[in-house]
Amino acid sequence: MPLGERGGWERSESRYCGVETDFSDDVTYLLNFNISTGGFDYVLAPLMNPSYRPSLVEGNGVDTQVLPVSGSDLVLSPSQWSSHVVGKISSWIDLDSEDEVLRMDSETTLKQEIAWATHLSLQACLLPTPKGKSCANYARCVNQILQGLTTLQLWLRVPLVKSDGDSMDDTSEGPKDSWKLWNSFRLLCEHDSKLSVALDVLSTLPSETSLGRWMGESVRAAIVSTDSFLTNARGYPCLSKRHQKLIAGFFDHAAQVVISGKSVHNLQKSHDSNTEGTEKHPLRTYLDYVAYLFQKMEPLPEQERIELGYRDFLQAPLQPLMDNLEAQTYETFERDSVKYIQYQRAVEKALVDRVPDEKASELTTVLMVVGAGRGPLVRASLQAAEETGRKLKVYAVEKNPNAVVTLHNLVKMEGWQDIVTIISCDMRFWNATEQADILVSELLGSFGDNELSPECLDGAQRFLKPDGISIPSSYTSFIQPVTASKLYNDVKAHKDLAHFETAYVVKLHSVAKLAPSQDVFTFTHPNFSTKSNNQRYKKLQFNLPSDSGSALVHGFAGYFDSVLYKDVHLGIEPTTATPNMFSWFPIFFPLRKPVELHPDTPLEVHFWRCCGSSKVWYEWSVSSPTPSPMHNTNGRSYWVGL
Amino acid sequence: MPLGERGGWERSESRYCGVETDFSDDVTYLLNFNISTGGFDYVLAPLMNPSYRPSLVEGNGVDTQVLPVSGSDLVLSPSQWSSHVVGKISSWIDLDSEDEVLRMDSETTLKQEIAWATHLSLQACLLPTPKGKSCANYARCVNQILQGLTTLQLWLRVPLVKSDGDSMDDTSEGPKDSWKLWNSFRLLCEHDSKLSVALDVLSTLPSETSLGRWMGESVRAAIVSTDSFLTNARGYPCLSKRHQKLIAGFFDHAAQVVISGKSVHNLQKSHDSNTEGTEKHPLRTYLDYVAYLFQKMEPLPEQERIELGYRDFLQAPLQPLMDNLEAQTYETFERDSVKYIQYQRAVEKALVDRVPDEKASELTTVLMVVGAGRGPLVRASLQAAEETGRKLKVYAVEKNPNAVVTLHNLVKMEGWQDIVTIISCDMRFWNATEQADILVSELLGSFGDNELSPECLDGAQRFLKPDGISIPSSYTSFIQPVTASKLYNDVKAHKDLAHFETAYVVKLHSVAKLAPSQDVFTFTHPNFSTKSNNQRYKKLQFNLPSDSGSALVHGFAGYFDSVLYKDVHLGIEPTTATPNMFSWFPIFFPLRKPVELHPDTPLEVHFWRCCGSSKVWYEWSVSSPTPSPMHNTNGRSYWVGL
Incomplete structure (x- = not known):
């Protein structure tokens, strides 16, 4: 049952909660126990026996071999498979191991598991976290798989960690900043839209600004370990304020929650004997707490609800001068x-x-x-x-x-x-x-x-x-760099240059704003000076906060503020926006190639407003940390007609 | 109210019935009278005062001129405009007139009316029938308009006539075969998918086979004149058997019905005084009869209902050898x-x-x-x-x-x-x-x-x-030429060569089968002969029935029949198809450029089955009446992997 319906009332957008399970030969029981008894919406379950290694199968290649999966496809109906099971790829696989046998076994198993998941029409599979420093062979293999997928989504499991220190932590195991792991893998997979991320939420959380980066990435699931729960006065699991805020953020960005691990709050047994003595799921109290978190979220304001369908949806800007409005x-x-x-x-x-x-x-x-x-x-x-x-x-x-x-x-x-x-x-x-x-x-x-x-x-x-x-007597435009992987992928889906050189009107939602906005162009009216014209050029520098970690810039969010007269203003720049005004969504200027940005190097950006006899257009480029090509030269892709 | 709901029960697909009206300054009344009182679903109404001629407006171009439309956009809600009004473009316009003033007035008015319809977000406008033998300037202007449309559809009004005779009829006015008028206009507009046809159904109908051609064209509306109704024993309007069959065909192909003209069955007045003395719509009995025709249609069989969503939907054929089925x-x-x-x-x-x-x-x-x-x-x-x-x-x-x-x-x-x-x-x-x-x-x-x-x-x-x-011990493929404007437009929408050189699996529905199917390739098993191979070549000739009139061939529908063993067969060739079998939809081979075919010239078609070391593919072409380019040379666009 979706989280919102547990309280007996429906919310505008449903969210689901899954549970990570061990491998079982008996999927029917697995579903009964976790869904019917436990109340979870789906299981994140291994697809193959974890002891399986292709190289250990006797008479490898013989005609009569059967895959060690959890029963036939027929044990569940097609709709049960697709709505109740997310496949968990064997966590032992290591495609970048030095051990060639392990490497080959990993590749064979990964491909067999994905083929089985596709056969079952599963909606998603969870890929285990890359094990070593390099993940090139893993990414090569996933790339090959992605080419052949149509509906199956892949979630790369990544721990939500980022150590603050510098040299001290270098010796510790695991990644300093797991975002870099995700970024490398995603770049190797060329931003494939079927590849998303599933974050392991642990007991310690990195800095606020570094968490913010993820809101612009395609995070599909937050896997919350039972270890990261605290215990409330009555002995029940609960989360810290920071964890609560993070989970609310994931809810708002359509990420699923998955409960993982063993129960570490054992009150329920004594409590349950009161009821009917039936078996209770050991993780039920965690699920109940997650549902409670969802239900206590503020409902969306009316206008936000109306605009839900516009979230992160790219629209061509109006051309009210050339075209007539309807x-x-x-x-x-x-x-x-x-x-x-x-x-x-x-x-x-x-x-x-x-x-x-x-x-x-x-x-x-x-x-x-x-x-x-x-x-x-x-x-x-x-x-x-x-x-x-x-x-x-x-x-x-x-x-x-x-x-x-x-x-x-x-x-x-x-x-x-x-x-x-x-x-x-x-x-x-x-x-x-x-x-x-x-x-x-x-x-x-x-x-x-x-x-x-x-x-x-x-x-x-x-x-x-x-x-x-x-x-108005004057108006000013503003931009700020953003991580916006969904917008980038939607632009990329058009497979042409023109769409990368177009500005879009879009209700920004799954976007991480990486630095405060800065002003770009200002116009004042009336302007009787004969020397002035409407061409403009502005160079801007943006810096990431020092504790945010690195981030990928997919483009720029743009806004305006206008002085109507004296102290009466009107605008959508986030820090000064006129409340409850809905006539304008922000604008989005994409980058052809996203730019990786580090806190210690500024982002240098250039914007031009160019005027011709029959049209006006913008050109834009990045010069640092790495130069981008010039966008929209001569207004070849995007212009506004006079 | 949709036709199907009038009987108090819902049908799987709704159909609507409109009414053609005169121009009115008072659209609110027009809607009240025709929809609330009359029971029609929408009006087909002129958008501008019919006496309007731009050249007659005094002080043409003055800043204060107002368009002579039927009231402000605000008199109806946006949803009323779009769901209850189809715009009727002024019928006096004649863009191919010798009179230059009339020509210019026509172009100005047409563009103003389309702009007004777009402003109102109407779904469709009816274009008047081209008046002269040439329609080039009309088509040029419509082409310009089509470039700028996004949602508005244009319906070209064409009378449903085709004279059978030869020289005798040449002297009569009007087109011998109105399909040719539509075909010229549509070719000049490059098969634009926003341009459809609305047929004027008159009291006399052309031959059965010539009517069949229209089922493959994008007919959006059948405008039935009250003159074409007969009178039943009780004095009420009804239609001849042939008319009934035609209307049922239009229902089946999602065309709307519009009642047009003055009431010529005047019984209702005396009849109505019985009820409540309220005003009754003079065309209500015609609408009731159309609703009755819709309701007496056989409901769709279960399997057909399941497959509704697949009608005329192009699918890539399975590659069960290269890919694994799910x-x-x-x-x-x-x-x-x-x-x-x-x-x-x-x-x-x-x-x-x-x-x-x-x-x-x-x-x-x-x-x-x-x-x-x-x-x-x-x-x-x-x-x-x-x-x-x-x-x-x-x-x-x-x-x-x-x-x-x-x-x-x-x-x-x-x-x-x-x-x-x-x-x-x-x-x-x-x-x-x-x-x-x-x-x-x-x-x-x-x-x-x-x-x-x-x-x-x-x-x-x-x-x-x-x-x-x-x-099976043998199987044979079959093809037949078809008119299939929807399929052609869907292929064309991809804007590349590859999609025109691909065969699609598709549940054919809005398709006119122009000649009986003929067999293409046969394979027999087992085949121990060492000389045989699986390459094939077949040349075929198709002839249109002599009374069908001309038609456009958009491609070929393909089928198979298989001898499983002795007299047990299995197949989908329409004349011998195994009843109630649903595993296979037909295949469709498109033509890059549709071929216009006349009853007196045969269509000569060539099909090849070619085999390479890793793939098998088909090539096809037309050599008469006009040679087409060879399709899919070397399997460059479409092949089946070994």
């Missing part, structure tokens, strides 16, 4: 009331600055909404006038003839005919008959200037008075 | 009891031929199942022995070690240890210790030899006695 798009944006409240506040302040109280009844302010769409900024502006008692004359300029139909109906219905004039024209080409005091627009994209607000407002400021006000 | 695949095939009954009957006949009744108790027949899988043919053979009272010794030869696990368990569970010997080996390489009387195999693919049954049995007959029997 009615449904307008509708979505118009529902974002927070945004229009900010606009109304900005217009109110501008009106009061423009017209002192004593002249409120005589002066009429000319306000032009450029890119009026179906009218939300017209409404916000009229409300601002009413709030401040200022007289207003509004021009609503809109190039989309379909939206103009709605505008006309709106004006008629609201009785605004005397105040609002509708102009069915592109703001860049309109010959205005008078000049505006205030120019209001909402032309910003996720990266600020990426929907060509600068170019549009340059055109529109022809009809702004020399002392007129633009709302 | 448990679920075995399970599906094993459920096909009809197939194993045929095998059992064949083995029974072979056993009786081999061992006369009087020797039944002394002679033991050696039977080898080559490719035993998880054992169904072993079981069928043992049952045949029991039925005939013959003594049997069985060898079960299987190369897949995962299936061998199941076989071992089966033999143990059934207590067959003394009769059945399991050989875990590829039949081509097994060194048998004795010779077989009977060799039983099921290695056939949808095209007979395409899963390399010939090569496998050539290898296995080493251990067949010189007078031994092979079951």
Whole structure:
């Protein structure tokens, strides 16, 4: 039963809890005991007898040999196999051993086990942790296997460890930073999307920032050892605060939990004799605790639930200048009331600055909404006038003839005919008959200037008075480096250069933000200087926190912040984001080849905004620690049309 | 309400019925009247005032012009627009007129209407029938539009007419064969998958075979004129038998029905005054009749319902020799009891031929199942022995070690240890210790030899006695030319050569079979001749029936028939197919460029079966009426591994 249903109520996203078991000849019993009796959702079970070694089989190759698996495929139904069993590859295998017999036995067994798992249509198999410092032969063999898989997923088991010290720990066994083990293996397997990681959660956890890295990796399971549980006052297992937070993070990132090991909390036996004397699963109290952790998580806010389907889903940015928006798009944006409240506040302040109280009844302010769409900024502006008692004359300029139909109906219905004039024209080409005091627009994209607000407002400021006000008065873009293996794999799946040189609008979720964001380009309006243009270039340096360990940079998350007027701002940069505003997801600039980054070497990044006669585009590159190729030269892959 | 739900019960696939309406300023009323009152599922309604001509608008281009559409986008919710309205493009437009003003007005209006439909997120728009003999400029403009569409579908309206005569009819107005109109337009639009056809069903229908062609085309709607209805004894509308059959065919091919025209059966008024005096829709009786037609259709048989999701879905053929089948695949095939009954009957006949009744108790027949899988043919053979009272010794030869696990368990569970010997080996390489009387195999693919049954049995007959029997003893492949626009578009969507040179396994549904199938390659077993090989070449000629009109050949449907033993056969060739057998879907060989075929010119086709040291492949081509390029030269795109 999914964790969320244990409390008798359903949560929006289900999570499951498995249990690691020993090999058993009797899979039916194994399932009965762990699932029916124990209450677990699935077993992580070895597929072959652990004593099996191909080289020890007598008369190797004889026609009558049978694989030492746990019974026939027929003992479970196909759906039981696929939903209740994750295959555990024999943990003795060592493909990088110096011992050739062991190496060959390992390869044969691994391939036989994967073939058996495929035969059973299992969803996933757990690969044992690489044993030595090198894992090249292991990765070569897994690569060969990955070529042939269609639905089976492979989870590489990796302990969640990272020692803080330097030389002192070098002598200790095991990896200093297990992320490096995962990274090597994954790079050798060319980021294959069927290869994920399963983390062994131990009693000691590495630093907070180093844990954060994993949230951008494809972690499919957290295998929690019973040893890492503490004991509460009543003798039951529980987890430390840090462990709890980590597990909640894994829940949030769709990783399964697996309980592993022997029961080290033996209270239940005495406790259970009260009930019906039936056999109780020794790990049941651990499962109950994990379910309790899941249930006590805060439910997702309404807007987050609506946006669940957009998480980590790459979308091409809108081209509102070249294309006309559709009615449904307008509708979505118009529902974002927070945004229009900010606009109304900005217009109110501008009106009061423009017209002192004593002249409120005589002066009429000319306000032009450029890119009026179906009218939300017209409404916000009229409300601002009413709030401040200022007289207003509004021009609503809109190039989309379909939206103009709605505008006309709106004006008629609201009785605004005397105040609002509708102009069915592109703001860049309109010959205005008078000049505006205030120019209001909402032309910003996720990266600020990426929907060509600068170019549009340059055109529109022809009809702004020399002392007129633009709302917004400025906007700035921001980027930060991220680990985002899912996004990278989705881009890679297109198998072409163009998709690696495109920026995407995406609700970032399974992403690790590796350093604070930094500002990139700023535009200020109006800008009557004749020398300025809209080309930009910025060089940025990012440093990983010293205790985070190394990380892989798959690309850059981008945001914007905008000053609407004076202290009224609007934006999505995470540290200053306007709360409850949903019109913009972040933007994502991918890297063709992910860059491995260490805390002691800064990441040097370059961003350009380039302008041609009919389009605007970005180019980007990394120069340190290793130079990347230039992305999107001449806007060959991705551009925004003028 | 979908047609199927009107009778108070649901059918597996829903169908909807729309109604063609005039332009109305008041869409809300239009929907209320036709959907709430009338009971129709959607309206096919003009989007713009029919009197609108861009060239007549005063002060053309002025900033304040509003499109003459039927009210604002806000009068309906987005979901109402998209599910209840199909846009009808102004029927006056004529993009191939000699009158330049009319031509320009037509292009402007068409593009404005499509933009408005896109703004509203409509699912489809109906394009009016091309007016003149040429439709090049119309198609050019539609092509430009198609480039920019993402979800909107375009339905080209075409009358369902084809005159039978020759010279006599040439003087009459309108097209002789409206299929040619559709074909020209579709070819000019390069088979764009967003362009479909809507057929105007009139009172007279063309010949049966000419109607059949349309079942392979993407017909989205049948617009049935009220004029084509007859009147039943009680004065209600009904359709002729031929019309009924045609409409049932459209239902079966997921085409919508639209009622069009004025009511010509006026009984309802007097009848309705009985009820509540509320307004009744004048076309309601037509809708009721269409719903009645849908409900009286035979429900789909169980197996057809299971296979609904496979209709016209291209699958890569299995490679059972190179790859091992999975448990679920075995399970599906094993459920096909009809197939194993045929095998059992064949083995029974072979056993009786081999061992006369009087020797039944002394002679033991050696039977080898080559490719035993998880054992169904072993079981069928043992049952045949029991039925005939013959003594049997069985060898079960299987190369897949995962299936061998199941076989071992089966033999143990059934207590067959003394009769059945399991050989875990590829039949081509097994060194048998004795010779077989009977060799039983099921290695056939949808095209007979395409899963390399010939090569496998050539290898296995080493251990067949010189007078031994092979079951099957022969098999033959068949092909026939088909119109299959959906399959063609799905192949084309891959945008590469390889997919056009691949044969697919597919449950053919939206396919028009243009001529009876003909046999291609035959293989007979055993075949001890040293001169023979498995290469084949066949030239075939197909002729369209004289009254069918022209048709487009998108490729060839392929089948097989197999003689298991003497009069026991097994196959999927449509005219002789074994009833209720579901192990095989047909195969489909596409053509890179569809060939237009006329009844007076035969289609000449060539098929080759080629054999290399590690693979077998087919090549195919058309030499008449127009030569196609050779497909799959050297098996560069599609082959079966040895």
